[in-house]
Amino acid sequence: MAPNLRSLFSKGRNPASVAEPAPPRFIEAGGRQILLTIRENARAKRLILRIAPDGGAVVTVPRRTPKRTLEAFLGRHRGWIEERAGGERAPVVVADGSSIMLRGEPVVLRHMGGRRVSRLESGTGALLVGGLPDHFARRVGDFLKKEARADLAMAVAKHSEQVGLQPRTMALKDTVSRWGSCTADRRLSFSWRIVMAPPFVLDYLAAHEVAHFVEMNHSPAFWAVCRSLCPRMEEGRAWLKANGAALHRVRFE
Incomplete structure (x- = not known):
């Protein structure tokens, strides 16, 4: 079975336990390290990428999204992240x-x-x-x-x-x-x-x-x-x- 993203958001399966935040992750864009936040949403139907007000990248993913799916998604949108989060690139x-x-x-x-x-x-x-x-x-x-x-x-x-x-x-x-x-x-x-x-x-x-x-x-x-x-x-x-x-x-x- 392909690895999923549950481990990025919480430890264990006990509903009473408090989810631990995933360790900080960064993605290189425009020569800078951009903070990447992964958020799981049970109501999400697809992966959604946006830029936060602080300039970081935020990806909202459906529950149990395979890790390889996320990585492929980030690979396809690296240029988009660079354009919007990595600062204005010179012409x-x-x-x-x-x-x-x-x-x-x-x-x-x-x-x-x-x-x-x-x-x-x-x-x-x-x-x-x-x-x-x-x-x-x-x-x-x-x-x-x-x-x-x-x-x-x-x-x-x-x-x-x-x-x-x-x-x-x-x-x-x-x-x-x-x-x-x-x-x-x-x-x-x-x-x-x-x-x-x-x-x-x-x-x-x-x-x-x-x-x-x-x-x-x-x-x-x-x-x-x-x-x-x-x-x-x-x-x-x-x-x-x-x-x-x-x-x-x-x-x-």
């Missing part, structure tokens, strides 16, 4: 010598001058950016938008073929509130920053919006369609929830 400024993510892998940015072209250098993990230094950040952004459009077009085409419906249009934006959208007449919109995420995350996002071609809602039927298009749906959702904010910290100005 990533796009400049010569800095590093950003592309398809989930780090890419070093290098200004090469000369022609106004940008290209990935095989074997070095570097993005070589041409043109004037004043246009460096904009050219990096343009390169990412081009790559995002190609990757999303391929993913959307694959999923559209599976559902037997094609999109009317596909637009790229730099939205903060949502990663993608789909209208009733199948007009798609995506945040181009998704190209910085691992490919399975981009694939999930494309599948999510194409699934709206069939179900214009978030009903169980919708999630069934989405899962059939993207078997790694849960993993993609969890990655975006935990790490999506980091993609918005990259500044292209």
